[in-house]
Amino acid sequence: MPQTVTLQREQTTDVYHHLGERLKETSPDTCGIMFLYSSANPPQLEERVREILQHGSGLDYEVLKDAQTRTLAILLPGLTLDAAHYQALLLKQQLQETVKDADPRITLTVFPGQVEPTPGVLKQMAESTKLSTSSDIHIFTKEEAAEEAGRILIVDNDATVREFLQIRLKMQGYETLAAHDGTSALELIEKWEPDLVLTELNLYGIDGLPFIHQIQQLPVDNTPKIVVLTEQRVEQTISQCFKHGVDDYVTKPFSPVELDARIHRCFH
Structure with a gap:
């Protein structure tokens, strides 16, 4: 059991470090990022997310999955906060219409912005998405990033x-x-x-x-x-x-x- 847990921790850490590096590469251009989680974990969820984003008009994107938390991270290079929020609304609506029991939870923000894209902040966003009890799209803020976990x-x-x-x-x-x-x-x-x-x-x-x-x-x-x-x-x-x-x-x-x-x- 300890070996399995250690491996999962390393894989999870790699996801957030990779995200942090990718966000640094896009700087100083804006880059939207959203985290998406479904408690039902339908098997076709990730594939459907990719299909929806692929059919967006000229949309550039990258999707990564944290296997530990079953949270999807979606990078949207070049998008402002308003544009990323609009894409999140479209994604949420289409998932609800086409994936049974999807009930997606979404948290998003834009870099560079008020929050630094450190692996810790990115993990915090993913956890916030996973623990959300609201179906409303949540905008992650500087104040939340500053909170000490305890x-x-x-x-x-x-x-x-x-x-x-x-x-x-x-x-x-x-x-x-x-x-x-x-x-x-x-x-x-x-x-x-x-x-x-x-x-x-x-x-x-x-x-x-x-x-x-x-x-x-x-x-x-x-x-x-x-x-x-x-x-x-x-x-x-x-x-x-x-x-x-x-x-x-x-x-x-x-x-x-x-x-x-x-x-x-x-x-x-």
């Missing part, structure tokens, strides 16, 4: 789970640290002051509700939000966690995409 402490006694979560969350721009038990986690929270603690309830040493209570009693400037990621499915345990101030509760096995969305909501 610090997350991962607490789990399973090394494989810790590694997977660290790789996935780092790809989304979060700073991460990991702890294998409750005692070391409490020490890290005091020293590092994370914004969010993503924790299993079944831990060595202190665990469960006493661990949650200890987090909230630590002498830190800002008590971190808490998301429980656990194998415990007992309704009473879930209810008690929320009563003790837990922000969200996710059971294992879990959907990585759903967990991404839950964590994203905690920061917004």
